[in-house]
Amino acid sequence: MIFDLLVQRIGGAASHVRTKIMLLKEKIAYIMRMTSSLNEGGTAVFRPSSSGLVFLRGTVMKTYLVKQKFRFGGEKFDIKDDRGNIDYQVEGSFLKIPKTFTIYDDKGEVVSQIQKTVLTVLPQFEIQLRNGSSFYIRKKFTFLRDKYEFDNLGLRIEGNIWDLEFRLLDAQGQVIAEISKELLHLMSTYQVVVYEDAYADLVISLCVAIDYVEALESSS
Template sequence: MATFQIKEKMFSLGGKFTITDQTGLPCYHVEGSLFPLPKTFKVFDEEGHLISQIEKKVLSFLPKFNVTLANGNHFTIKKDFSFLKPHYTIEDLDMEVKGNFWDMDFQLLKDNQVIANISQQWFRMTSTYQVEVYNETYNDLTISLVIAIDYVKELEKNASN
């Protein structure tokens, strides 16, 4: 099992931050593009190897992100039209997300087995997430998923202000 803490920097130009393990050692580095069109995030491991790229689709009525992992796998996160609580769909993941997606308290399951638990730590100045991955082969995918979901939430928050 691997445990990570994702804590974004409050005043980071473009969205640069480090993801640490349970001991506080850096594991991943995230670099967001400076300009919003198209907004992209690149996730690197500690050795500097690209593990994923997250890109916001520009010409889309509702937010939509394509996530491409270094191993060639990809999935899409898109917001569905809803009048009440926000609803999102994750396409091409071959996994299930259970729990409260909007409040960032959910599980990632594959074949009814829990792969990861993701929970937001509240009462912090910046977005902070605790991520527990039970099968380490899914570390990169889970980290990339959380970063994409957090950015979708940030867009929603900014749009409502």
């Protein structure tokens, strides 16, 4: 009720604030329900969806904290979970054109590769996943602000990609992951919450690719 009153008072002038309030509302409800489930001796997990909170069994939720190292010229850096464990490593190629960034898992196996496509009129980036699939980030021609589209991603995007305040949903409207800025860190850091472990590689690869594209655009 309190959250609904806040949203009404804010109105349409600050949509990003309203989005943050609604996400906070969902997260609080999620924590309360998960705690209730654990108190009853169960292992159920609740996660937000486009139509409310959905009951799932056996779902593993994981949180990552990612620092925006590309802005500071980072060529190699770690991606850790919220307990400080290194789950992914990002490494840039040396003396290779176009430059390629490779993401490795905690076993040293390749998760994905991010590469800028050459010989295209507008910038295009290909992200190849280890399962053999690929998705693309393409810049669209506009007279106003820069705009990008995502091809073959297989997920719906809600929110602001470039402000790192968005979430990913599957075809059924289930929230797969939520990405949000961490305001209490000195270095630019964002939080990635993945509700289904099977999507973790794709979500992390997408976030790193967005960060890379944004860093290239800001330096050009």
